[in-house]
Amino acid sequence: MTAATEAAAISRVLIVGAGTMGSGIAQVIAEAGITAILCDVDPGSLERGIDAASAAWDRAVAKGRRGDEEIARFRAHLEPGTLADVAEADLVIEAIVEKLAAKSALFAELSAAARPATIFASNTSSISITALATASGRPDRFLGLHFFNPAPVLPLVEVVRGLETSDETVEDAVAFVATLGKTPVVVRDAPGFVGNRILLPMINEAIFALQEGVASREAIDEVMKLGMAHPIGPLALADLIGLDVCLDILETLQRDFGDDKYRPAGLLRTMVAARKLGRKSGEGFFVY
Ligand SMILES: NC(=O)c1ccc[n+]([C@@H]2O[C@H](COP(=O)([O-])OP(=O)(O)OC[C@H]3O[C@@H](n4cnc5c(N)ncnc54)[C@H](O)[C@@H]3O)[C@@H](O)[C@H]2O)c1
Structure with missing residues (x-):
C-alpha cells in the first residue's frame, strides 16, 4: 500500500489536551475534513479549546475569508470527547503538559485501550520521543508530530523519528501532515529536536539580557525585529508560547544534554x- 492510500485511512484523530496547542491542532484537522475528537482532563479547558476553534471560524466568516457552508463542514468534524474515544481512533496526538511522567502515564493508559494499528504521536516541544515511545508499548508506531504555535497559521510540522519508529509510520505521518496543508520536516529524536534547540536558547538569552538591565523589554524585542527581521520579538514570543512551557523546555534541554x-x-x-x-494568563513580559 502506498503512503497516500495509507494516509487516507486516517479518518479519526483523538487529540488529548485542549490548551493552546491541542485546540489549534484540532482546528487544523477538522478544516482538512478529518474528524478531530478533542479531550482534556479539565472540562473547563475542553470547553475553552472547542470555543477557541469556533471563534476562529466565526472571525473567518466575518472577514469574508470563509463561507458559511465551509464553516459548517469544519464544525461537523470537531467533537468533544474522552480518552475512551481512543478505541476508534486511527491516530492519537497528545498535547498535554510538558512533563515526562504525565505524558508517559497517559500513553500507557491510552495504548491499553487502542487498536494495535493506531499510530501514537506527541506534540512535545523537547521530551525524548524514544522515552515516550517506550512508555506507550508500541515504539514502532510512535513518533513526534511537533506543530508550531499558532498551529492554524504556521506551516511547519517537525516529524520526529524515535529510535524504533518504523519507516511505514514515518511515511503515514508525512502523508497525513501533507493532507493538513502543512509542510512536514523529518528530524531525528534529540532534546528540543531542531526548532526548540535553536529557539529556546535565544529566548533565554533575551530574558538574561532583561534581568541584567541591558535594555528594556521593548528595546530587546525591537532589536530582534528590526535588526534580525524576526516577525515578533523573543520576549513577546515567550509570552505566546507560555512561560511555563519555556521553562519546562529549558529544563529538559539542560537535563538531557547535561549542559x-x-x-x-x-x-x-x-x-x-x-x-x-x-x-494565556493575561500577563507575562507584556500585559494582554
Ligand atoms: N505553547 C507552545 O507554543 C507550544 C508549541 C509546540 C508544542 N507545544 C507543546 O504542546 C504541549 C501542550 O502545550 P500547550 O501550550 O498547549 O499547553 P497548555 O497549558 O495550553 O494546555 C495543556 C492542556 O493539557 C491538559 N492536561 C494536562 N494534563 C492532562 C492529562 N493528563 N490528560 C488530559 N489533559 C491534560 C490541561 O488541562 C491543559 O488544557 C506541550 O507538550 C508543549 O511543550 C507547545
Missing part, C-alpha cells in the same frame, strides 16, 4: 512562580 548552557534565566523562574505565564 548548563541551557540553564533557565532566574527571571523566567520568578515569572512562572508568580503565575505570570504570558498571553
